[in-house]
Amino acid sequence: MVDDDALxxxxxxxxTPYASVDNPCSGYLVSCGDVRVWVDAGSGTLAxxxxxxxxxxxxxxxxxxxxxxxxxxxxxxxxxxxxxxxxLSSPIPLFGPPGIADRLAHFLTNGPTRSPVESAFAVHELHxxxxxRLGSLTLTxxxxxxxxxxxxxxxxxxxxxxxxxxxxxxxxxxxxxxxxCDVLLCEAESDQASGEGALVHHTPEDAGITACTARAGRxxxxxxxxxxxxxxxxxxxxxxxxxxxxxxxxxxxxxxx
Numbered sequence: 001m002v003d004d005d006a007l008x009x010x011x012x013x014x015x016t017p018y019a020s021v022d023n024p025c026s027g028y029l030v031s032c033g034d035v036r037v038w039v040d041a042g043s044g045t046l047a048x049x050x051x052x053x054x055x056x057x058x059x060x061x062x063x064x065x066x067x068x069x070x071x072x073x074x075x076x077x078x079x080x081x082x083x084x085x086x087x088l089s090s091p092i093p094l095f096g097p098p099g100i101a102d103r104l105a106h107f108l109t110n111g112p113t114r115s116p117v118e119s120a121f122a123v124h125e126l127h128x129x130x131x132x133r134l135g136s137l138t139l140t141x142x143x144x145x146x147x148x149x150x151x152x153x154x155x156x157x158x159x160x161x162x163x164x165x166x167x168x169x170x171x172x173x174x175x176x177x178x179x180x181c182d183v184l185l186c187e188a189e190s191d192q193a194s195g196e197g198a199l200v201h202h203t204p205e206d207a208g209i210t211a212c213t214a215r216a217g218r219x220x221x222x223x224x225x226x227x228x229x230x231x232x233x234x235x236x237x238x239x240x241x242x243x244x245x246x247x248x249x250x251x252x253x254x255x256x257x
Contacts, residue, residue: 005033007160007256009185012048014222014248016189017069019044023250025069026223028164032157035059035135039153039164046073046080055086059134061121063096064166065150066103078108081120094121095132097149126151128173142177144168147200152177160256167223169199170206178214183256185248186210187223188233204233208240222248
């Protein structure tokens, strides 16, 4: 029997750093009952979102960081919200890193008058420990390590929990946020750890270790880099984590239980 009020993760896309023919960049729809949150808005994800929900049906948008493969479709969402067939009763709540409104306005402004970004989005800037309630969902954000302002999020509903890493190197904040979560959706971009400079991504092994250390119930690897296949990422993560390991295939829906 299908539980319509269950916490669900739908993968809109998981490619990096650019969209594939059959896989948009990073974006997910997290839903519970009639509550819907668009998590990351990478290139191509707005089109896939519409298979499941229209913009005016969203309760919020949450953005991990401002790299284009996680945020570019906010630009077309802006045009959809203000200049097309979308009828918003109020601006869509948008949770994102500090400066997100000005970054959007800088790109969207084409003359002397600043584009009315706030007419499309009710902007809320994230900070370490930020928490918000959206219907039955509670979202808790932690700052993570990506060489720029970046966040991970824990989404909880009905005693179930999903943690999304965003883009980050392994770090204590992510491990703490993911403590005993039911599902960890963790990036696995890097084929191998960089030997130069600060780390900014997980390898598949790192993703497995983060899941193991956090005592996650299940691991889903996403944002798999171009020098790895999804199966390689799953196999390598499984060598470090004894629980179930899956790949965030575009179009897949996971029940969080």
